[in-house]
Amino acid sequence: MYGMVNQAIEQMVCETHGEAAWEKIKEMAGIDVDVFISNEGYPDDYTYRLVAAASELSQTPANDILEAFGEHWVLRTALEGYGELMHAGGSNLKEFLVNLPNFHTRVVMIYPKLQPPSFDVSDVTEQSLLLHYHTHRDGLAHFVVGLVRGLGKMFKTPATITQQASRAEGADHDIFKVTW
Numbered sequence: 001m002y003g004m005v006n007q008a009i010e011q012m013v014c015e016t017h018g019e020a021a022w023e024k025i026k027e028m029a030g031i032d033v034d035v036f037i038s039n040e041g042y043p044d045d046y047t048y049r050l051v052a053a054a055s056e057l058s059q060t061p062a063n064d065i066l067e068a069f070g071e072h073w074v075l076r077t078a079l080e081g082y083g084e085l086m087h088a089g090g091s092n093l094k095e096f097l098v099n100l101p102n103f104h105t106r107v108v109m110i111y112p113k114l115q116p117p118s119f120d121v122s123d124v125t126e127q128s129l130l131l132h133y134h135t136h137r138d139g140l141a142h143f144v145v146g147l148v149r150g151l152g153k154m155f156k157t158p159a160t161i162t163q164q165a166s167r168a169e170g171a172d173h174d175i176f177k178v179t180w
């Protein structure tokens with residue numbers, strides 16, 4: 001993944017637990033990188049190892065870290081760094097989610113080697129929809145939960161996200177019901 005992902009983890013850790021915790025996490029993860037470069041590619045494995053080490057150090061389940069990271073990604077990384085792009089995605093939660101299938105197409109213009117996930121929506125009503133998440137990566141469903149929660153906060157529309165199908169449990173892909 002692009003270095004900006006690991007940079008965002010660094011920012012979240014440093015803000016919540018301080019720089020010493022970040023250095024410790026890199027050491028526990030066996031990652032000898034001083035500074036991540038945002039538009040350079042790194043093995044996905046680095047990101048997974050950083051999340052696992054953060055989980056171990058803070059005695060917090062990895063899924064909780066992924067959810068917190070999803071919120072951080074939307075509210076800090078995306079809104080502060082790519083505000084225009086985020087606002088172009090929609091003017092309310094429903095609109096943003098309905099447009100989500102196209103979102104990374106624009107991100108690819110900035111990061112041409114992006115390997116983005118793909119999203120679909122179905123069963124759209126005034127209060128809810130089903131969000132379908134496809135990826136070649138494992139273990140990131142809780143990141144999506146945090147992302148959607150972050151979008152709910154961005155639009156001041158608290159959202160409930162429940163997983164209706166799980167690839168980890170044999171389903172074809174992850175499906176989330178989002179209600180607001």
Ligand code: HEM
Binds near residue numbers: 086100103104111151
């Ligand atoms: C301007 C805002 C955004 C930027 C710049 C961005 C960029 C990225 C980058 C760089 C990656 C790592 C993949 C790679 O490097 O190949 C990624 C992954 C991902 N993005 Fe985005 N993204 C943005 C917004 C969003 C939003 C709003 C969502 C969904 C609500 C989202 C969902 C995901 C997911 C789930 C992944 C994990 C990779 C996977 O599932 O395979 N992103 N994105």
